[in-house]
Amino acid sequence: MDLLSDILELLKLKGTFYFRTSFNPPWGVLVPAFENVSRFHFVHRGRCWLRVEGVEEPLLLEQGDLAIITHGAQHSMRDHPDRPLKTVDQVVSDAGFTGEGALVVGEQGSGYETQLVCGHFAFDRDATHPLIEELPPYLHIKDFGESSTLWLESTLKLIGAEAGRANLGGDLIALKLTEIIFTQAIRAYLTGDGQRQLVFKGVVxxxxxxxxxxxxxxxxxxxxxxxxxxxxxxxxxxxxxxxxxxxxxxxxxxxxxxxxxxxxxxxxxxxxxxxxxxxxxxxxxxxxxxxxxxxxxxxxxxxxxxxxxxxxxxx
Structure with a gap:
């Protein structure tokens, strides 16, 4: 087994699929901090602003972008940087979301819709490794196309197509696919910006x-x-x-x-x-x-x- 696979296998990485969203302006969601997880958000359609606790500048996520909140920090997502926020529990409750289909906020067709696929990667309690500890607060993977991230674009597009729909086995397919995203994202980071970071420099x-x-x-x-x-x-x-x-x-x-x-x-x-x-x-x-x-x-x-x-x- 290669080094990265060995590390992630021992940490018992497991992907959990949450839901697919249809957010229509105005909207703003606050996601609380959580231990032993890395959360992810894939912009299947539209765009939104992400702000991670402890990071000064907000990040604009465009269609096709993937953001991984590596250490489970509190973060917010919204259609405008100054939009008021509701907690994710409030948003789910107000929308009457049952876990089936998409989480719909606002009137569809009334504005600029943002579709997200959201989930997390969970680690065993007490599972740790310097490679995970030294990750930045978030990973942002963008600019898909004829690059090394083509595999990720295909994977996430398939998740977006399957998640929360009525297709037989669709949710299971989406769930299983999420379990490979983290490994792929770390591999991309190792071959890019990560080569300049502590621990990652050692691995490569x-x-x-x-x-x-x-x-x-x-x-x-x-x-x-x-x-x-x-x-x-x-x-x-x-x-x-x-x-x-x-x-x-x-x-x-x-x-x-x-x-x-x-x-x-x-x-x-x-x-x-x-x-x-x-x-x-x-x-x-x-x-x-x-x-x-x-x-x-x-x-x-x-x-x-x-x-x-x-x-x-x-x-």
Whole structure:
């Protein structure tokens, strides 16, 4: 499995389709903040203004644009930058939306209609990775056509055509398609603006990227700094300095954090013993593993498993 797929698979990325909208002026919607999600809005038709909390300037979204609110921040969307806002719950209630068809606001045909496809990408609780943490507040993907984003245009157009309609299986098709959008968007970001950002520079770097890929292929190996450096094709000193410069942490810090994510998943999703989980995470001492795990998640492995699986069921 490639590096990006490995990271997103461990974080248990799941797409959730919300609804398709038909917004007719005047309109303004305030979307609250939410943890462990990245929200997305695709402009299937028309245009609108997006403002993300913590970002000074509003963003104009044109037809065919995709915006991903990467860290689930509060944000607003409206037909004019100064339009008054209603919460999304108010909008849904006022429209009498039942979850079927489109969410219609205002009189259709009375003005400039904006059709949106909205949803989110959810991550497991406690699932984290520097690549996700270092994403900007939002990703804006635009200018579809004969570019590398042609795949995304086709995917989102299909979602817009299926979402909320009466076609048999249409909602399921839209739901499943949303699960690939985040991966595609991150891949586009990695090959564009992301190459200048911390962590992303490391992922695409010839030497550090090679080292990361090998760590992910064999996380339980008894890695040393010398072994990592040889794998990267650099001297020990050059590797350590380059890794820290591009990733914002030491190689050992990265390896430890990744191993803890593997341990978290195995505790929740399998019935392996604590010792087996420790070995799968690269630790041959259950006590040493327990200390590191507690430092990361503020609870012992057995307690963490019990809290995450109160009914005793494997996720």
């Amino acid at each position: 770097d010839q030497h550090i990227g090679r080292s990361l890929a090998e760590l992910h292929r064999n996380p339980a190996e008894a890695w040393t700094l010398d072994a990592m450096a040889r794998n990267a094709g650099l001297s020990r000193t050059a590797f350590a300095m380059r890794f820290h410069e591009l990733m914002g942490m030491t190689p050992i810090q990265y390896l430890t954090a990744w191993r803890m994510q593997i341990a978290r998943r195995n505790l929740v999703e399998t019935d392996a013993s604590i010792y087996q989980v420790a070995e799968q995470s690269g630790y041959h001492s259950e006590a040493a593993f327990g200390r590191v795990f507690k430092r990361h998640f503020n609870t012992a492995p057995a307690t963490y498993r019990r809290l995450q699986r109160p009914d005793g069921q494997v996720a």
